[in-house]
Amino acid sequence: MLGLFALFLLLPALLPRLGYTYLGTEVMIWAIFALGYNLLLGYTGLPAFGHGAFFGIGGYLLGMTQKWVTGGLALPLAAAAVGTLLCGAAVGLFVARRRGIYFSLLTIAFGVMFWFMVFVFDAWTGGEDGLTGINRLALLGYPLRDNVPFYYFVYAWFVGATVALWRIVNSPFGQVIRAIRQSESRARAVGYDTARYKWAVFALSGGFAGLAGGLYALARFGAFPEPMSLAQSGNVVLMCLIGGGFASFYGPVLGVVVFLVLRDVLSTLTDHWLLAYGLLFMGVILFMPEGILGVLRRLRQPAGFHDTAAAHAARGDEAATVPAPPGGERGA
């Protein structure tokens, strides 16, 4: 984790040579979104497909709060995160008891509903034109209008969100949601009200999406509807899958980097970049369904039936000192 933070801390020194600082900012914002979304997808095993809606709602909440309620920076961001958390909690009431395809379809339905609401309430949201005129303002005397100070402003949020998510996945709550992914029936059998946990995860991941969406609105000086569209709602799912959200906590971050950097590189190379982009992701999903970090992890572990023993030995765990059970103990 410290390595990741150090990398992003030093990135602005390198970025002007590789691309531009703003790309780094966008990577960190989407990383907050994807890490939070992975609580649902990778940890609880709930494939929600309308999560872009919460990202969008966060942006609008920030914009509306800043323009019409309080102004400033801190309160609008808090409104984005908390307001979206509450939206997630409300939607969660409807979806948390659903399973499999019904869960996914219902999340799509809610996503589309929010998308339409942007256009229905266009007096407040600006409709298709977006809610423009959002101000980055200044912090500690540094005008955030400049990309480098703004990069570090987002960096602070990125570090905070990543640490918070890391604590969540390693907490008792994190254990329970992992248990629900692996066997919901067993989780119920040992005394967990799994629907309440799924509801809580849904709300939490909504909150992180809202925070990311609020930062995104600051980054773009406006809140726009397109991240909420059904097509773009799929992006965060792809980011998690490509990076390996099922295999590693950091999978989504890697997925975001690959996704956004490739988009930039490909779109400068060819006008048909979307086609190449699509084919590439089809390849990833087909040939490495466990994502990039999933493949790396598998390669690092020697193949074989009792590979954990070897892996544990490599890490010096005590379990490795215990002899493997005799063959006769294996079940008939």
Next chain:
Amino acid sequence: MTDPRPAPAPALEARGLRKAFGGHVVLDGVDLAFGTGRLSALIGPNGAGKTTCFNLLTGFLAADGGEIRLKGEDVTRLPPYRRARLGICRSFQILNLFDDDTVLENVRVAVPAMRARGFDCWTPAGVLSEARDRAARIVRLIGLAGRERVAARYLSYGQRRLLEIGVALAGEPEVLLLDEPTSGLGVRPMETLRELVQQLSRRLTIVVIEHDMDFVLTLSDHVAVLHRGRVIAEGPPAAIRDHPEVREAYLGRLGMPNPREGRA
């Protein structure tokens, strides 16, 4: 081989339990009483309704009729997680573990001290020492000491069967329901498992679904025989072995397969 102890008050009791899937009646007015501190066996041919019975007792299925009482308290309408918290803990016939998690994590997540902190999003799970210590004791008890940090999926089948019991045991059961704990085991792991169940039966109320007659007759205090959704016989093992209807239910099945037998 009569039971020397007087029949204690039932820890778990079912009266007039009924369950049908569509038009197929699986349980047709089943009365069962499982005495406190005893090891009761629920036996019967395939499709007799044993696992359905467990699913009703634990709340995984809703009963069409009848009532279920835990220490006299009506639990018929409670969802599975509420019954688990009251101490009805079960294992599964088809292994149902948290495969990616380690042995210790599998057991720890089922410990009540951990469950009470389930919505704690901030404390590292590892520092909950009460839950960890209890989980470690159970891992030792089921004979998996030294394998605490191995992911459940990498255990041998016999060890996974032991862990299946360990997870059920972690919930501090008032009644421990074991659904075919020896299913698919070879001779030696079967022996390990039998010893574990015997050891547990000294201090716990256990109900076990089991096909292995030797296991049932030597270990249990009380046997109930289900056949076509009804309890056809009940009593100490020795009486059951010689019961004419029981012999017919089993031998009849061997001699002439019954087309009406559905899934359990």
